[in-house]
Amino acid sequence: MKLRWLVILCVALSQHACNGSEAARSITVAVAANFYETASDLTEAFTQRYGVDVTLVSGSSGKLFAQITNGAPFDVFLSADxxxxxxxxxxxxxxxxxxxVYALGRxxxxSSDPQLIENxxxxxLRSAKFKHIALANPAxxxxxxxxxxxLQSLGLLQTLEKHIVTAENVAQVFAMVATGNAELGFLSRAAIVSSTGRASGSRWDVPASLHGPIRQRAVLLLHGAANDGARDFCExxxxxxxxxxIRQAGYDTE
Incomplete structure (x- = not known):
């Protein structure tokens, strides 16, 4: 009888070790929508090097933050702030x-219209000769x-308020402008740089002096603290x- 229970215990411990090993070979990363395409390129390179499978969950930083504080089982968070x-x-x-800080956003x-902005x-913006300008939800x-x-720095916020349409994140801003639902949109420079071939049009890279710095920060979440794969990903x-x-995708780095 003792031998039988010893065998069962050994099998259980072996299964637990295997399950732990499987968990270490897979991680879930919550990533801000603006960084999703770049994160996809990074995870491909990471998986090739470490053999760890990565699942990306994308959304606005605020929405992902709320999910994490409510217990979502993410291992790493790549915030846009x-x-x-x-x-x-x-x-x-x-x-x-x-x-x-993993990236500095620009x-x-x-506009999808090649003639509209011309740098x-x-x-x-001052002409206000457009119906809609898309912004991601500032909250x-x-x-x-x-x-x-x-818009505040340029003294145009009140003037253009009636033209503003709000999207949940920069990916939705891109879609709104690409489909013509908005003539203009503010989004990350990387969304244009990484979309070569489908992001034709005109653009203006906004001087950093007109807004606060966009320092995108990553953290290892408590759910992933014991996962070697999550730690390796952060490194x-x-x-x-x-x-x-990251730099090739259109971001700056420290």
Whole structure:
């Protein structure tokens, strides 16, 4: 009888070890919508090097933040700002001291019309000769918040308020402008750079002096703290290989 229970115990421990090993070979990363395409390129390179499968869950930083605080089983969070990542560390939802800035975002005003902007964004905005300009929700998306700061800096926020249409995130802004539902839209420069071949049109790269810095911060979440794959992913994001991919996608790095 003792031998039988010993065998059962050994089998159970073996299965537990296997399950732990499987978990370490897969991670779930919550990623801000503006960074999704770049994250896809990064995860491909990461998986080839480490053999860890990565599932990406994309959305606005605010929406993902809410899901994390409500118990969503994400291992790593790539926010489009620092505030939400820092809040997760402070609240204990992320591992203390795990945060780092993985990208510096740049804001771009884009139109699918090749003649509309011609790199003279201020003049286009001041003319107000358009029906709709799309912004990501400033309460949820840092790029939307930065866009409103630009309009405030130019003294145009009140004038253009009636033209503003709000999307949940920059991916939706891109879709609205690409389909003609808005003539103009503020989104990340990377959304245009990484969309070569389908993002024709005209654009104005907004001077950084017109809005606050967009410092995109990553954190290792408590759910992934014991997952070696999640830790490896955070280390990989800071490697020369990853930083080169991030810069090629249209972001700056520290």
């Amino acid at each position: 620092e505030m939400r990542a820092n809040k997760l560390e402070a609240s204990g939802h992320a591992l203390q001291g795990s945060g780092f 804001l771009t005003l884009w 003279n964004g201020k003049a286009v 949820l998306a840092p790029y939307g918040h930065a866009a409103r700061e630009v 990989f994001l800071q490697s020369p290989v990853a930083l080169n991919i």
